[in-house]
Amino acid sequence: MDNxxxxxxxxxxxxxxxxxxxxxxxxxxxxxxxxxxxxxxxGKSTLMSVLFGLYQAEKGKIxxxxxxxxxNNPNDANRLGIGMVHQHFKLVEIFTVLENIILGVEPNAxxxxxxxxxxxxxxxxxxxxxxxxxxxxxxxNISVGMQQRVEILKMLYRNNEILIFDEPTAVLTPxxxxxxxxxxxxxxxxxxxILFITHKLNEIMSVADRCTVLRKGKYMGTVxxxxxxxxxxxxxxxGRDVSFKVQKDEPNIGEVLLSVKNITMPSKINKxxxxxxxxxxxxxxxxVCLAGIEGNGQSEVISAIxxxxxxxxxxxxxxxxxxxxxxxxxxxxxxxxxxxxxxxKHGLVLDYSLEENMVLQRYWQxxxxxxxxxxxxxxxxxxEGLIKQYDIRSGHGPTSSARGxxxxxxxxxxxARELDKEHELLIAVQPTRGLDVGAIEFIHKQLVATRDAGKxxxxxxxxxxxxxxxxxxxxxxxxxxIVGELNPKDTTVQELGLYMSGAKxxxxxxxxxx
Amino acid sequence: MQNNKNSSKLKMQASRIMxxxxxxxFTATLLAILLGLLFGFIVMLIASPAxxxxxxxxxxxxxxxxxxxxxxxxTPILMTGLSVGFAFKMGLFNIGASGQYTFGMFFxxxxxxxxxxxxGIHWIACILAGMIGGMLWGFIPGLLKxxxxxxxxxxxxxxxxxxxxxxxxxxxxxxxxxxPNLTRTGYLPTTAQLPSLGVPNSNVNVSVILAIVIAIILxxxxxxxxxxxxxxxxxxxxxxxxxxxxxxxxxxxxxxxIAGGLAGLGxxxxxxxxxxxxxxxxxxxxxxxxxxxxxxxxxxALLGSSNPVGIIFSxxxxxxxxRGGTQVSSFFGYKPEIIDVVIAVxxxxxxxxxIMSSAVGRLLKKxxxxxxxxxxEQTLSSEDDSLKEKTEV
Numbered sequence: 001m002d003n004x005x006x007x008x009x010x011x012x013x014x015x016x017x018x019x020x021x022x023x024x025x026x027x028x029x030x031x032x033x034x035x036x037x038x039x040x041x042x043g044k045s046t047l048m049s050v051l052f053g054l055y056q057a058e059k060g061k062i063x064x065x066x067x068x069x070x071x072n073n074p075n076d077a078n079r080l081g082i083g084m085v086h087q088h089f090k091l092v093e094i095f096t097v098l099e100n101i102i103l104g105v106e107p108n109a110x111x112x113x114x115x116x117x118x119x120x121x122x123x124x125x126x127x128x129x130x131x132x133x134x135x136x137x138x139x140x141n142i143s144v145g146m147q148q149r150v151e152i153l154k155m156l157y158r159n160n161e162i163l164i165f166d167e168p169t170a171v172l173t174p175x176x177x178x179x180x181x182x183x184x185x186x187x188x189x190x191x192x193x194i195l196f197i198t199h200k201l202n203e204i205m206s207v208a209d210r211c212t213v214l215r216k217g218k219y220m221g222t223v224x225x226x227x228x229x230x231x232x233x234x235x236x237x238x239g240r241d242v243s244f245k246v247q248k249d250e251p252n253i254g255e256v257l258l259s260v261k262n263i264t265m266p267s268k269i270n271k272x273x274x275x276x277x278x279x280x281x282x283x284x285x286x287x288v289c290l291a292g293i294e295g296n297g298q299s300e301v302i303s304a305i306x307x308x309x310x311x312x313x314x315x316x317x318x319x320x321x322x323x324x325x326x327x328x329x330x331x332x333x334x335x336x337x338x339x340x341x342x343x344x345k346h347g348l349v350l351d352y353s354l355e356e357n358m359v360l361q362r363y364w365q366x367x368x369x370x371x372x373x374x375x376x377x378x379x380x381x382x383x384e385g386l387i388k389q390y391d392i393r394s395g396h397g398p399t400s401s402a403r404g405x406x407x408x409x410x411x412x413x414x415x416a417r418e419l420d421k422e423h424e425l426l427i428a429v430q431p432t433r434g435l436d437v438g439a440i441e442f443i444h445k446q447l448v449a450t451r452d453a454g455k456x457x458x459x460x461x462x463x464x465x466x467x468x469x470x471x472x473x474x475x476x477x478x479x480x481x482i483v484g485e486l487n488p489k490d491t492t493v494q495e496l497g498l499y500m501s502g503a504k505x506x507x508x509x510x511x512x513x514x
Numbered sequence: 515m516q517n518n519k520n521s522s523k524l525k526m527q528a529s530r531i532m533x534x535x536x537x538x539x540f541t542a543t544l545l546a547i548l549l550g551l552l553f554g555f556i557v558m559l560i561a562s563p564a565x566x567x568x569x570x571x572x573x574x575x576x577x578x579x580x581x582x583x584x585x586x587x588x589t590p591i592l593m594t595g596l597s598v599g600f601a602f603k604m605g606l607f608n609i610g611a612s613g614q615y616t617f618g619m620f621f622x623x624x625x626x627x628x629x630x631x632x633x634g635i636h637w638i639a640c641i642l643a644g645m646i647g648g649m650l651w652g653f654i655p656g657l658l659k660x661x662x663x664x665x666x667x668x669x670x671x672x673x674x675x676x677x678x679x680x681x682x683x684x685x686x687x688x689x690x691x692x693x694p695n696l697t698r699t700g701y702l703p704t705t706a707q708l709p710s711l712g713v714p715n716s717n718v719n720v721s722v723i724l725a726i727v728i729a730i731i732l733x734x735x736x737x738x739x740x741x742x743x744x745x746x747x748x749x750x751x752x753x754x755x756x757x758x759x760x761x762x763x764x765x766x767x768x769x770x771x772i773a774g775g776l777a778g779l780g781x782x783x784x785x786x787x788x789x790x791x792x793x794x795x796x797x798x799x800x801x802x803x804x805x806x807x808x809x810x811x812x813x814x815a816l817l818g819s820s821n822p823v824g825i826i827f828s829x830x831x832x833x834x835x836x837r838g839g840t841q842v843s844s845f846f847g848y849k850p851e852i853i854d855v856v857i858a859v860x861x862x863x864x865x866x867x868x869i870m871s872s873a874v875g876r877l878l879k880k881x882x883x884x885x886x887x888x889x890x891e892q893t894l895s896s897e898d899d900s901l902k903e904k905t906e907v
Binding site: 306308327328329330331332338340342345346347348349350351352356360361363364369372373374376 | 738739740741743744746747750751753754755756757758759760761
């Protein structure tokens with residue numbers, strides 16, 4: 001018993017009668033890396049919020065080094081040495097790295113800020129743990145990876161012994177992930193204890209010592225990583241077998257469907273071009289993936305094709321028709337389906353019901369309207385059909401408010417809408433972002449099925465596993481150019497990472513590549 | 515523990531009832547009105563404590579004795595309320611209802627006085643002219659908004675002034691419309707006046723029926739047609755409507771034209787009304803004042819939650835309070851200005867309380883959404899994971 005630094009015993013937390021955490025026990029040993037695994041909504045965040053003092057559990061207790069403690073707010077947690085790196089960083093964008101690190105615990109003499117000592121301590125810490133940062137850089141100017149290091153330094157500066165990482169790898173490149181894993185191992189060696197929240201099994205297998213699995217608010221067990229497999233973990237997490245390898249045959253590639261020629265797009269944040277003279281094709285029956293680190297022009301390429309932004313230079317041809325200057329409705333009619341990057345901003349009208357959202361791209365078709373009056377019954381029947389076909393779950397069926405649906409089901413609804421409508425080319429932008437393995441599996445199957453039906457698929461994704469598993473061809477973008485065209489069968493994640501970080505390039509973006 | 519469970523169950527049931535959409539906004543409106551009345555009472559209490567209770571009672575009930583007038587005075591603000599509410603459904607804030615209203619008045623007056631048309635057609639032509647006048651004054655801010663993204667609030671405020679001064683100028687310069695020694699326009703020919711409903715001692719006329727019919731038509735347009743679907747989609751989420759290929763430019767202009775037309779109709783209904791004295795009618799006084807009915811329309815729209823049917827009732831409520839108020843000043847020795855203040859306090863507190871309660875309602879909704887989501891044991895995507903939001907605290 002004595003070697004546990006933190007024990008959360010039989011924690012139950014209810015929300016209006018629903019148990020978000022039902023008798024969950026989590027025991028963290030000193031110096032271990034402990035993974036907390038579960039689907040979205042399994043109760044991981046609730047459990048961490050209880051540990052962090054944001055919620056009070058109805059039942060159960062928390063022990064620190066064997067003694068019971070009460071944690072009523074994050075300050076209590078901090079005093080007990082618990083620190084957390086949130087998935088979305090909590091940094092003041094316009095402050096420097098140093099100012100962010102000392103925020104809340106500013107050293108001062110009579111109210112006057114004493115930065116000198118703080119700076120010394122930060123520099124020492126960053127050297128000690130290999131966390132390279134420039135203390136005087138402004139947060140908004142540094143990379144996401146460095147921002148994360150700032151968050152980690154914040155915990156170290158406060159002498160936290162228990163470090164919680166909430167999905168820390170979601171925003172990182174493979175190289176950065178490797179670095180982070182090294183850093184985490186270093187902490188563990190120092191005797192710090194790490195709680196690592198994730199739903200990526202590979203990372204758990206490579207870094208964690210033990211893993212606690214939650215499913216639907218219930219405790220599924222704690223396992224030693226060395227005694228388990230990926231398959232077993234996923235079975236514990238989802239409750240059934242999940243296939244990680246997407247089942248797909250060789251592509252049956254047909255004619256060129258989408259042809260992008262010499263596209264240039266302006267940047268929204270500065271005067272440079274976000275996309276520089278980019279050309280590529282997507283053929284019928286293949287899945288082409290635009291890979292790259294966020295902000296290297298992929299979104300702008302997609303906007304140019306879908307018409308969300310006006311094309312500055314270049315042409316877009318779909319099924320032999322120049323669609324560069326067509327409005328969005330005309331593009332839709334030409335055969336474009338689009339699963340947008342931001343499902344809340346573009347994909348759904350959240351204040352509309354599910355059925356109203358299902359006809360968002362089609363309400364004007366004779367099937368759904370007569371003389372300008374919407375056919376409510378047709379709309380409802382249609383939606384009910386899609387709900388069955390795509391297993392969209394919601395509280396009140398077609399009349400549920402889109403806002404009240406879970407992220408996974410919102411995404412399923414969009415996918416159902418876009419796939420069911422007549423289309424030649426499907427553009428899927430981060431279709432699985434934030435979804436759990438079950439939903440991801442479903443969406444991947446749909447993408448492959450679309451391809452096998454002879455349609456073209458243009459996928460944009462930051463998830464490297466997805467890129468490698470799904471696509472037939474990978475186009476890597478770096479700083480607004482396509483720097484590499486790779487076949488996922490002949491490449492590795494590491495090589496892909498090198499292209500993404502700009503360390504390697506093979507394709508001169510000039511003229512029209514095949 | 516058992517107690518706890520029961521109370522949480524009760525809470526859930528209560529919140530289910532509150533969650534039903536219509537019920538929610540209805541109770542919110544009632545609460546808002548009560549709050550407004552309370553503040554109105556406080557003002558009366560301060561102004562004259564002795565008369566405050568009876569005065570306040572008269573204010574609440576006085577309108578019932580003069581129902582004809584309640585309907586008569588409700589008509590213009592019903593129309594401006596519809597104007598503001600309709601534009602608001604598309605996310606546009608039409609603060610220019612006053613200017614559109616004034617322009618509608620002028621167009622209706624002009625056709626009424628300057629054109630000779632047969633009986634039975636004349637007043638209809640005047641109404642249509644008023645609508646066109648308002649449409650014109652709505653069209654320009656709409657065009658500027660749609661093509662150059664000029665904020666419609668700014669343009670329509672400016673258009674209130676431009677419209678008012680232009681109309682004052684047109685009226686005073688027109689010798690056959692203006693009666694200089696009375697500083698107002700002359701009476702309309704009877705052919706141009708709206709048919710009265712024949713309620714004794716009241717100006718109430720056919721326009722109130724037209725206004726209610728228009729409100730119902732708007733309700734149908736908003737809820738049953740593709741145009742209404744597009745409009746609301748744009749109002750809720752303009753990015754999604756763009757993604758869905760809706761024509762934002764066209765819809766913005768069209769919405770402002772319709773909103774302008776509604777306010778213009780309000781102006782026409784107000785000016786074309788016959789008065790109690792046979793042969794006389796309402797007149798326009800060019801006194802460089804922006805029509806208050808336009809601004810009252812904002813309060814009416816807010817109080818009616820921008821729902822056309824709700825606006826019918828909120829217009830009647832506002833009109834009712836105003837009628838009661840005029841009686842208070844004549845019977846209880848309150849200065850008319852104080853009564854105006856009280857009326858304004860009631861209307862605006864009601865409307866603002868409405869905004870506040872809807873903000874509170876949204877918060878509650880968000881909470882209950884979180885709970886509902888969990889209730890269904892469904893998964894929340896990581897980026898909108900509500901729990902993470904909490905962790906941000």
